Amino acid sequence: MKIIKLLSLSVILLVAPKAISQEFKLGKVSVAELEQKVHPKDSAAPAAILYKKGVSRMEYDQNEGFCIITDVEARIKIYKKEGYEWANQNVWYYNYTNLKERVFFSDAITYNLVNGKIEKTKLKSDGSFDEVLTKFRGVKKITMPNVKEGSVIEYHYSIRCPSDGIIRDWDFQTSIPVNYCEFKVAYPEYYVFKPRQKGYIFPKITTTKNPKSITFTSKERGTGLVSKTEFYNDKLDYTETEVTYVAQDFPALKEESFVNNIDNYTSSIEHELSLTQFPNRPVKEYSTNWNSVVKTIYDYDDFGPELNKTGYFEEDLKKVLAGTNNQPEKILTIFNFVKANVKWNGYTGYSCDNGVKKAYKDKTGNTADINLMLTAMLRSAGLTANPVLVSTRSNGIALFPNRNAFNYVIAAVETPEGFILLDATDKFSTPNVLPFRTLNWLGRLIRKDGSSQEIDLMPHKTSNDIVFMNYDIDAEGKVSGKTRRQCTDYRAMLSRENFEKLKEEEYLEKLENNNRKIEVSEYSRTNEKELLSPTIETYSFKGNDLCEIIGGKIYVNPMLFFAQEKNPFKQDVREYPVDFGYPFQDKFNITIKIPDGFAVETLPTPVAYNMENNLGTFKFNILANDNVLQLMVINQINEAIITTEQYEMLKEYYKGMIAKQTEKIVLKRI
Numbered sequence: 300m301k302i303i304k305l306l307s308l309s310v311i312l313l314v315a316p317k318a319i320s321q322e323f324k325l326g327k328v329s330v331a332e333l334e335q336k337v338h339p340k341d342s343a344a345p346a347a348i349l350y351k352k353g354v355s356r357m358e359y360d361q362n363e364g365f366c367i368i369t370d371v372e373a374r375i376k377i378y379k380k381e382g383y384e385w386a387n388q389n390v391w392y393y394n395y396t397n398l399k400e401r402v403f404f405s406d407a408i409t410y411n412l413v414n415g416k417i418e419k420t421k422l423k424s425d426g427s428f429d430e431v432l433t434k435f436r437g438v439k440k441i442t443m444p445n446v447k448e449g450s451v452i453e454y455h456y457s458i459r460c461p462s463d464g465i466i467r468d469w470d471f472q473t474s475i476p477v478n479y480c481e482f483k484v485a486y487p488e489y490y491v492f493k494p495r496q497k498g499y500i501f502p503k504i505t506t507t508k509n510p511k512s513i514t515f516t517s518k519e520r521g522t523g524l525v526s527k528t529e530f531y532n533d534k535l536d537y538t539e540t541e542v543t544y545v546a547q548d549f550p551a552l553k554e555e556s557f558v559n560n561i562d563n564y565t566s567s568i569e570h571e572l573s574l575t576q577f578p579n580r581p582v583k584e585y586s587t588n589w590n591s592v593v594k595t596i597y598d599y600d601d602f603g604p605e606l607n608k609t610g611y612f613e614e615d616l617k618k619v620l621a622g623t624n625n626q627p628e629k630i631l632t633i634f635n636f637v638k639a640n641v642k643w644n645g646y647t648g649y650s651c652d653n654g655v656k657k658a659y660k661d662k663t664g665n666t667a668d669i670n671l672m673l674t675a676m677l678r679s680a681g682l683t684a685n686p687v688l689v690s691t692r693s694n695g696i697a698l699f700p701n702r703n704a705f706n707y708v709i710a711a712v713e714t715p716e717g718f719i720l721l722d723a724t725d726k727f728s729t730p731n732v733l734p735f736r737t738l739n740w741l742g743r744l745i746r747k748d749g750s751s752q753e754i755d756l757m758p759h760k761t762s763n764d765i766v767f768m769n770y771d772i773d774a775e776g777k778v779s780g781k782t783r784r785q786c787t788d789y790r791a792m793l794s795r796e797n798f799e800k801l802k803e804e805e806y807l808e809k810l811e812n813n814n815r816k817i818e819v820s821e822y823s824r825t826n827e828k829e830l831l832s833p834t835i836e837t838y839s840f841k842g843n844d845l846c847e848i849i850g851g852k853i854y855v856n857p858m859l860f861f862a863q864e865k866n867p868f869k870q871d872v873r874e875y876p877v878d879f880g881y882p883f884q885d886k887f888n889i890t891i892k893i894p895d896g897f898a899v900e901t902l903p904t905p906v907a908y909n910m911e912n913n914l915g916t917f918k919f920n921i922l923a924n925d926n927v928l929q930l931m932v933i934n935q936i937n938e939a940i941i942t943t944e945q946y947e948m949l950k951e952y953y954k955g956m957i958a959k960q961t962e963k964i965v966l967k968r969i
Contacts, residue, residue: 323350323479325372325406328451333412336449337378341476344551346382349374349451350479355466357486357539359513365463365487372406372455379448385475386443390456393465394437400460402439407454409445420445422454433646464585466492466570471502471546473565478548484570485541487511491573494542495699498566499874502546511539544568556867559739559878563696571701589700593688593743593751596702601650605671606686609679611656616676629680630712630730634721637673643724649688649708666724667708673723674710683713687720687754689742696740707737711744711754718744718754727795729830731760732788738880738939757939758881762788763833766861769890772966774897776846776853780839781821787833789881794834798827810838814860817842852900853966857891857921857930862960866953873946884935891928893966899923901965910952913937914945917956928964 338344351373357365375385386409392400407422427441443452458467469482480502486492515533552561576582584591597603619636623629641658646665651658655672658664664672670686677684688705690697697704712719725734733756742754763786770780786794801809807819818841825835847854856862868877893899905920918933934956941949 323352325453325455328410328417330412330417332376332451333410333417333449335376338476340548341551344476345379346385347376347476347478349376352481353469354483357463361516363461367460367463367465369458369467374451374453377446377448377450383446386446386452388454389438389440391432391436391438392458393435395435398462400458402456402458404439404441404454404456407441407443409443410451411445411447412449434652464572468567468569471566472498472549472552474552476551477546480546480549482544482568483541485539488538489577490575492570493573495569495571497698498564500549500566502544505543507541509539509541512536555870555873555875557877557879558875560692560695564875571699589743590751592700592702593745594749596649596688597745597749599650605651605655606675608655609675611659612676613679616679620680626682626714629682630719633676633680634723634730637669637676637723638726641669641672643669647691647707649705669723670708670710673721677710677712685711685744685746687711687742687744689737689756690739691736692739709733709737727792727830732792735880758789760788761882761884762790763884764790765886767888771892772846772853772855772894774894776848778842778845782838782840784836785833790883791834795827815842815844817860851968853897854963856961856963857889858887858932858960861887863957864961866957868950868953873943876943877941877946877949879936879939881939882937884933887932889930891930893926893928896968897966898969899964900967903959903962906959908952908955910948915952917952919959
């Protein structure tokens with residue numbers, strides 16, 4: 300499968316930089332660091348991480364057992380105003396009932412060079428605050444004071460996690476250069492963690508074994524006439540595994556067009572708890588493969604059991620399904636019923652927040668509340684329906700088996716023709732047209748018996764954007780015409796989202812301004828709310844700035860404001876796959892009437908470009924018949940994801956397409 304090939308790209312070791320151990324200490328900012336005007340290896344960088352060091356170590360607490368303490372310190376150089384955002388640092392933390400992490404910032408200082416001397420400005424209490432993200436997560440934020448171009452900032456923070464199974468993921472790359480980055484993890488011999496790296500460049504790794512011990516203090520109260528409490532100390536020796544990762548001179552991650560999520564390609568490390576084996580206890584295995592992961596999730600109280608609750612909707616569902624006879628009709632009826640009656644509250648997750656019953660009553664819920672409810676209704680109607688775990692685009696690609704790989708759930712109905720994927724959180728979603736946020740390679744379907752199956756989330760059906768346009772050019776180069784635009788599937792979903800964002804007056808103003816100041820009239824929309832039908836827009840337009848008159852000749856781009864003028868693929872080498880999200884076809888049928896007294900002097904020549912393996916096709920054909928020109932343009936991309944190996948071909952394809960789309964017709968007087 301092509302997607303699997305892409306997956307391997309993100310974990311291939313391309314470069315192994317030579318790392319050199321260095322000594323860094325907070326508070327030892329140098330004049331040379333403050334005087335530096337630009338980064339020596341990336342002059343465009345707005346800031347740089349001079350060094351960042353982190354240690355996640357297990358410590359034993361007499362009352363809580365093993366917990367994980369993470370200490371992080373960093374020094375960042377600000378070169379330009381665009382780098383001021385690095386003065387804001389955020390650290391998220393879990394805030395469950397049974398998992399409350401705590402974050403503490405300290406030693407946060409901004410350094411500036413003033414008249415040749417180093418000036419320090421410490422972070423005050425009002426520069427630090429907590430913010431609630433969800434019912435399960437919070438974030439500690441700081442805003443560094445007195446930041447200027449040339450400043451250096453330093454800070455330290457600690458995270459105390461009461462769990463012994465959660466080691467924080469660590470990034471060695473970010474959007475600015477990283478001069479030196481070091482991360483250590485240390486844990487007792489009773490734990491086995493699986494390290495998993497991703498990205499294109501990896502740090503140097505060293506592993507050591509250290510002797511450690513724990514002293515247990517216990518007390519015993521004696522008996523008899525005079526009782527006495529005696530304290531005993533027991534010592535347990537064990538071996539600690541310490542793994543150190545060192546990255547030096549890692550380049551900034553550069554944003555490129557049509558990238559799914561840049562974090563998917565960030566050099567980083569994560570540690571998944573694989574098993575524990577304590578003295579005199581049996582081995583306990585955790586998430587070692589996808590089947591064990593999904594079984595664990597399915598057994599959660601706020602997942603699997605929620606699918607078995609049906610009493611709250613049964614009577615309503617009977618009424619809704621009355622008169623429906625076939626499977627497609629049942630699916631659509633139930634899907635639309637859930638969308639109409641329970642609104643998404645904006646929170647993601649595969650676990651219910653309030654439970655399906657309360658969400659149904661309150662008419663609002665998170666993704667799990669809504670889509671597990673949808674799955675239960677589909678099952679109740681006799682359909683083979685199951686939940687599908689998904690990692691959204693913002694969450695990253697689910698590369699490795701672990702419970703945190705997913706953050707979303709949708710529903711799937713199994714039919715003889717294949718799976719029908721449904722997400723009732725989006726008002727514009729239709730069967731097999733999921734919200735764009737969920738189009739993230741692969742999901743995992745969970746059946747009642749605990750088995751699971753990989754599900755391809757990427758669309759294979761072409762989404763169309765078809766434009767019919769006819770226009771007249773007068774002798775002064777002014778243009779007037781009519782346009783009809785028809786969109787299907789994902790193109791239609793995007794259109795409906797754009798319709799909803801703006802009032803029609805604002806939408807038309809934007810349409811005019813984005814299309815070279817045309818004047819739009821007689822505007823109308825069709826099928827704005829009929830989601831299974833294509834959206835259709837029609838309007839008349841006039842434009843005084845769509846042609847050029849030079850030396851008595853008229854120069855006009857035959858596609859007018861629909862021509863694509865810039866190539867989004869400019870890099871010589873593409874580091875990440877190109878992610879269009881879905882296959883698409885842009886098609887233009889254009890009729891042009893040239894003014895009386897003019898004839899065609901120059902006409903673009905027809906072309907046809909075909910990429911290998913049926914990846915895409917571009918066709919441009921124009922015909923002249925007296926004073927009427929007929930143009931047909933098609934750009935069709937047949938794959939949602941284009942690999943880096945195919946990038947050069949795609950780049951040349953777009954280069955040729957844009958060159959042709961920007962060619963002009965020349966009209967001369969006769």
